[in-house]
Amino acid sequence: MTELQSRKTHCYVWILFTLTLIVPLCIGAGLTLQLGSDEFRDNLVSTVSAQVSPFSGIEIDHQPVEVLLRKIQVSFFTVLVVVFSGGVIALTLLYRFLICPMDQMVWMARRITEGNLNLSIPQSSCYEVNEIGKSFNDLSSNLQEVLLLVWNSVQNSSTILASIIKNEAPHEEEKTISIQQHLKALQKEMKSIEHVVTSFKLYDVFIVDQRALAGSGTRQGETKRQAEDQPL
Structure with a gap:
């Protein structure tokens, strides 16, 4: 197409x-x-x-x-x-x-x-086209950073969950403390991902009260979008 x-x-x-x-x-x-x-x-x-007089004799x-x-x-x-x-x-x-x-x-x-995402647009002699190309390159770079952050968070979360599963503390109290520490670390990783997601303005999706709501084309979605776009 x-x-x-x-x-x-x-x-x-x-x-x-x-x-x-x-x-x-x-x-x-x-x-x-x-x-x-x-x-x-x-x-x-x-x-x-x-136009010349025939009597003038001019040829x-x-x-x-x-x-x-x-x-x-x-x-x-x-x-x-x-x-x-x-x-x-x-x-x-x-x-x-x-x-x-x-x-x-x-x-x-x-x-x-x-x-x-391993692509980049070369520089152009036209200023406007060059700026658009830079925006595409920045978009690709930002997406890579987001994916890398999500990947690291997932890996850290997997490591924490593995530590919880393999908790071999000799005493029950120590197990509880260890689990709480791991859960706090896991919560921190989840908060990091949540912060990244909420930092974007998503198309046709709103995150309200820790819930993702679809359908920004509705009246409520349009009202919320206008409220967010208004300067403080």
Whole structure:
């Protein structure tokens, strides 16, 4: 689906490039070619001759007219070539600094949703695109840190539970004290994970009174979201 959307974007760019540059250039080239045709030259000479009094005896020479039209034609072709070259350069820059980096970001976002966090977007010459790329890289890095924290907490909790199970204190009182200490350590690890989760603004989920509530699209959820977004 993402590749299809990307292809649509490329098609739209090429259609826009064709309509705004290629079509006008083709029309301009056709009109410029007409300037060098014999028919246009004869019509121009005939029109000018008709404006001159037939009693003046002035005969218009075709050679200067042909030279002038040739110069105008060359000038028009030069302008068309410059405009076409500028359009090609603009399209190349658009692809290099905007479209290709955005495609790369879409590809990376899809990989992140699949769990691949060992990716990073290279720096771009475009400031805005570069900032978006940095945001993606920061997102990937933050997700890795969260996963690492959760992993460490789970490992510590597993170690604590194993210690509770294998509690071999000789006296019952010592066992109780040891279990309480381990439970406090376990509670601390759980609090750490809870703090990480509650530090995020979750999509369509609210954590209220130690419970995760889904459905932020409801009126109550929207009211709570607006209340949280209001400055203190």
